[in-house]
Amino acid sequence: MTHAVRRILAAGGVSHVVVVTPATHESDFDEALAEFDPTLVTRVGGGAERSDSVRAGLAALDASCDAVLVHDAARCLAPPSLVARVLAALDDGADAVVPGVAVVDTIKLVEARAAQTVVASTPARAALRAIQTPQGFRRSALLAAHACGADATDDAALVELAGADVVVVAGDDLALKVTTPLDMVLAEHLLAADDAVAGEVTDTHPRGQS
Numbered sequence: 001m002t003h004a005v006r007r008i009l010a011a012g013g014v015s016h017v018v019v020v021t022p023a024t025h026e027s028d029f030d031e032a033l034a035e036f037d038p039t040l041v042t043r044v045g046g047g048a049e050r051s052d053s054v055r056a057g058l059a060a061l062d063a064s065c066d067a068v069l070v071h072d073a074a075r076c077l078a079p080p081s082l083v084a085r086v087l088a089a090l091d092d093g094a095d096a097v098v099p100g101v102a103v104v105d106t107i108k109l110v111e112a113r114a115a116q117t118v119v120a121s122t123p124a125r126a127a128l129r130a131i132q133t134p135q136g137f138r139r140s141a142l143l144a145a146h147a148c149g150a151d152a153t154d155d156a157a158l159v160e161l162a163g164a165d166v167v168v169v170a171g172d173d174l175a176l177k178v179t180t181p182l183d184m185v186l187a188e189h190l191l192a193a194d195d196a197v198a199g200e201v202t203d204t205h206p207r208g209q210s
Helices: 002-010 026-032 050-059 080-091 139-146 155-161 181-203
Strands: 017-021 041-045 067-070 096-102 109-113 116-121 129-131 135-138 167-170
Touching: 002 017, 002 080, 017 026, 017 050, 026 041, 041 050, 050 067, 050 139, 050 155, 067 080, 067 139, 080 096, 080 135, 080 167, 096 155, 135 139, 135 155, 139 155
Parallel strands: 017 041, 096 167
Antiparallel strands: 067 135, 096 129, 096 135, 109 116
């Protein structure tokens, strides 16, 4: 979670981060967020479903906020450059923006038939994108999409259902979703490499100089 917040803030252009957490272990979450300025980063309790949590986060935003990013803490390595691309698309007038990466595997739509799972169709891979976060929205568009009270695996799906266009920008391989044990191994390796690079950069600046 802290890695995700650091990278969001490092992108620039983000004035406030609302971290939505489950009701359990609230003190642990508060401790993890203690490194951040409380005027920039605040925490609120989430809901039973993903969309409930997003709505809780939206309710905690200042009324003057016009653009909103929705991010998964599980994509804690999403780089600041990716955040900046999403913000730039919002600045260019998009109502909704998602980062996407090309799909390298062949994807099959499947269905159950009797006691078997069989292939129903094979969509053209060139037209497919694996969608990441952060996703960006005009606040008004996101509020309208959530007004139906439905739940979805991402907020862009709700905006699509509401009839608005969703712009796709280039995603980043670093924005992987840490879900499986193998993902955790990869994330730990990438974080260690990132720390090593940061140490090398620091070492090139003698103490007392900028």
